[in-house]
Amino acid sequence: MSAHPTISPEASSLTNNSSGSVSSIDRPTRQEAEAAVELLLRWAGDDPSREGLRDTPARVARAYEEFFAGYSVDPVELLQRTFEETDGYDEMVLLKDISFESHCEHHMAPIIGVAHVAYMPRRRVVGISKLARVVEAYARRLQIQEKMTAQIANTLESVLDPLGVAVIIEAEHQCMTTRGVHKRGVSMVTSRMLGMFRTNPSTRRELLSLIGQRS
């Protein structure tokens, strides 16, 4: 199958807005979603009417609401509330080991990992839980790790206007462990460094030592 569905210019601009949200695209009903799951159960070779599977389409639809809750969250909005009373604090702010679960957009298989998010405030700081929420907003979508890394960094950069931003993500891709090459224990590391983290080697070294990586 090489044919891709054609997307009108209008539809593609909807999927490419700043937050990456697709909420303006027509969503099927829950009933249609459940019917689609039932079809996949039959495609897998099982009988959706047997007892153990009877409620599975409804459960999967509810699970999807959780897995993909990020589409209804605007990451820019999450960062609107900032604090300026920092007594001149101008060092790195780092939130490390933010665990996340995402799904790869090629196989819809889980991507499980951690994100480290750092920034150098210019004047304003943001509540630290907000950094974790931004990670979650992008993780709970269909993703590739490279894009998710860039989206988090770019959002922090454009909203907080800091002196620098760094995002490092380490994750295992279950599309590699449960199918295809079947390699377990392999993790993929991606990073995006902006501002001081890109231009100043000592800032970058400090970050890497704080998160326990060699530079």
Ligand SMILES: [Zn+2]
């Ligand atoms: Zn995949």
